[in-house]
Amino acid sequence: MRDVAIIGVGCTKFGEMWERSFRDIVVEAGAQAIGDAKLNGEEIEAMYVGNMSGGQFVSQEHIGSLIADFTGLASTFHIPATRVEAACASGGLALRNAIIAVASGYHDVVVAAGVEKMTDVETGVTVDALASAADREWEGFMGATFPALYAMVARLHMHRYGTTRDQLAQVAVKNHHNAVNNPRAQFRNEITLDTVKNATMVSDPFTLFDCSPITDGAAAVIVAPAEDAKKYTDSPVYVLGSGQATDTISLHNRADFCTFGASVAAGQRAYEMAHVTPNDIDLCEVHDCFTIAEILAIEDLGFFKKGQGGPATLAGETAIGGKIPINTSGGLKACGHPVGATGIKQAVECVEQLRGTAGKRQVDGAKIAMTHNVGGTGGTAVCHIFSNERRK
Amino acid sequence: MGVPRFWREIPARYNLIGSKCETCGAFYFPPRRFCPECRRQGKMAPYQFKGTGEVVTYTTIYTPGDSWIGGKPYVLAIVKLDEGPHLTTQVICDPAEVKIGMRVKKVFRKIGEDGDKGMIHYGTKFVPA
Numbered sequence: 001m002r003d004v005a006i007i008g009v010g011c012t013k014f015g016e017m018w019e020r021s022f023r024d025i026v027v028e029a030g031a032q033a034i035g036d037a038k039l040n041g042e043e044i045e046a047m048y049v050g051n052m053s054g055g056q057f058v059s060q061e062h063i064g065s066l067i068a069d070f071t072g073l074a075s076t077f078h079i080p081a082t083r084v085e086a087a088c089a090s091g092g093l094a095l096r097n098a099i100i101a102v103a104s105g106y107h108d109v110v111v112a113a114g115v116e117k118m119t120d121v122e123t124g125v126t127v128d129a130l131a132s133a134a135d136r137e138w139e140g141f142m143g144a145t146f147p148a149l150y151a152m153v154a155r156l157h158m159h160r161y162g163t164t165r166d167q168l169a170q171v172a173v174k175n176h177h178n179a180v181n182n183p184r185a186q187f188r189n190e191i192t193l194d195t196v197k198n199a200t201m202v203s204d205p206f207t208l209f210d211c212s213p214i215t216d217g218a219a220a221v222i223v224a225p226a227e228d229a230k231k232y233t234d235s236p237v238y239v240l241g242s243g244q245a246t247d248t249i250s251l252h253n254r255a256d257f258c259t260f261g262a263s264v265a266a267g268q269r270a271y272e273m274a275h276v277t278p279n280d281i282d283l284c285e286v287h288d289c290f291t292i293a294e295i296l297a298i299e300d301l302g303f304f305k306k307g308q309g310g311p312a313t314l315a316g317e318t319a320i321g322g323k324i325p326i327n328t329s330g331g332l333k334a335c336g337h338p339v340g341a342t343g344i345k346q347a348v349e350c351v352e353q354l355r356g357t358a359g360k361r362q363v364d365g366a367k368i369a370m371t372h373n374v375g376g377t378g379g380t381a382v383c384h385i386f387s388n389e390r391r392k
Numbered sequence: 393m394g395v396p397r398f399w400r401e402i403p404a405r406y407n408l409i410g411s412k413c414e415t416c417g418a419f420y421f422p423p424r425r426f427c428p429e430c431r432r433q434g435k436m437a438p439y440q441f442k443g444t445g446e447v448v449t450y451t452t453i454y455t456p457g458d459s460w461i462g463g464k465p466y467v468l469a470i471v472k473l474d475e476g477p478h479l480t481t482q483v484i485c486d487p488a489e490v491k492i493g494m495r496v497k498k499v500f501r502k503i504g505e506d507g508d509k510g511m512i513h514y515g516t517k518f519v520p521a
Contacts, residue, residue: 124458131457137401138422139480141393141503142515143453143460148468149480151451159449159492203468204452204487252470252478257449 003226008037014336050094087133091343092373092382114344167310169196179330186336215336219344243269260378278302285346343373443498
């Protein structure tokens with residue numbers, strides 16, 4: 001296997017973009033990434049696009065062809081373009097497939113993009129579309145919504161480990177605080193614990209502010225063999241590790257509802273491939289689709305013991321400047337969560353941190369960064385570990 | 393949910409019929425063709441659960457999706473059946489009444505419908521025992 005590097009990144013602004021189409025935003029992200037890597041475009045050999053549900057959100061399938069077409073890579077170059085889907089982990093999975101394609105020697109320069117256009121339909125349609133990331137026949141049919149499934153995890157975590165309402169709310173407060181300094185973020189405003197606790201009830205104990213928003217957005221990264229990376233950029237970011245794992249699609253079939261086995265396994269696989277431990281990670285972008293999800297993630301990835309995620313969050317250990325900065329981008333909660341794009345956006349944030357170009361969000365001296373992208377209620381997890389130094 | 397898709401699962405939805413692996417003795421709900429423990433050595437047979445169990449965790453839903461036709465808020469729970477497996481279901485009770493560990497039993501109820509002219513979906517909900 002060859003070592004792989006990211007040589008260019010691009011990401012649109014996240015938010016409600018009613019004036020822009022699905023294809024517009026992914027083309028913008030791709031063009032930014034190509035410009036960032038100083039490519040002409042004809043070097044691009046293949047593309048992987050992460051997209052959860054073009055079918056339900058914009059009634060469009062066959063996303064690979066569509067994106068290759070509108071990025072100008074189909075009619076002249078006829079590049080192979082593949083859409084990958086693992087619900088909210090579609091972006092992370094697109095990146096993993098691009099990395100595997102380069103590592104194997106099959107391709108040299110590959111684009112991994114992620115896109116979702118969620119605001120072209122009404123909220124109720126979105127709620128149903130997102131529920132299709134869980135088991136439609138045995139969870140969705142019984143009236144389970146996505147927030148409800150995570151709310152049941154939160155309820156049990158609170159019951160078993162003593163996690164408090166304030167600890168959950170602090171996840172959202174901290175992520176909004178980080179997003180203030182992220183020009184791409186959907187919500188760039190500070191909030192307080194009371195903002196979270198007094199908001200409209202969605203699915204008890206969650207209010208609207210425990211939930212990531214409905215977002216349009218796209219992101220793209222370009223990967224190439226590590227030995228060629230310096231040809232394209234002065235600041236390549238190297239892929240040290242990649243891990244992917246599955247678990248049962250329904251929450252109710254798990255042995256334990258307070259841990260995501262797929263997160264644990266994907267994290268372990270990424271750590272092993274990278275030859276690092278959780279203590280070596282300088283920052284991590286985790287999948288905080290709901291406040292409890294960030295607490296689960298920092299426990300499952302080994303940053304804190306089970307049950308300690310909540311107290312650590314409230315104590316500021318996951319803030320920028322804390323023991324392990326989590327979600328410097330603002331996370332899914334405040335940066336926004338265009339489902340298929342999220343996994344790629346996480347990688348873009350890591351690249352900017354490792355290049356030292358994250359501005360006021362910068363984690364001083366960051367050398368190793370990690371991403372954690374989850375599909376559904378933990379049915380899929382994809383983790384990546386990046387560094388600004390080549391593997392020793 | 394279309395007619396054939398609903399109709400296929402009627403035995404399991406109406407009667408809580410899942411699977412038992414005759415090889416290792418494990419119970420499963422919903423039904424499975426393959427035992428995850430024994431895989432091809434497994435021998436799956438239909439098994440009707442008694443329909444008694446307890447609430448493991450729960451939430452009260454205030455914002456259902458568009459396809460939802462019932463009243464709101466409503467209580468959703470993961471219930472552990474006395475035979476072992478868990479399922480996601482609704483508990484018909486006052487949201488203030490539900491708690492972790494509460495004993496519940498199955499009841500046959502309307503779940504939803506496919507528009508004004510489509511079929512009516514029935515299934516199993518739970519009530520405090």
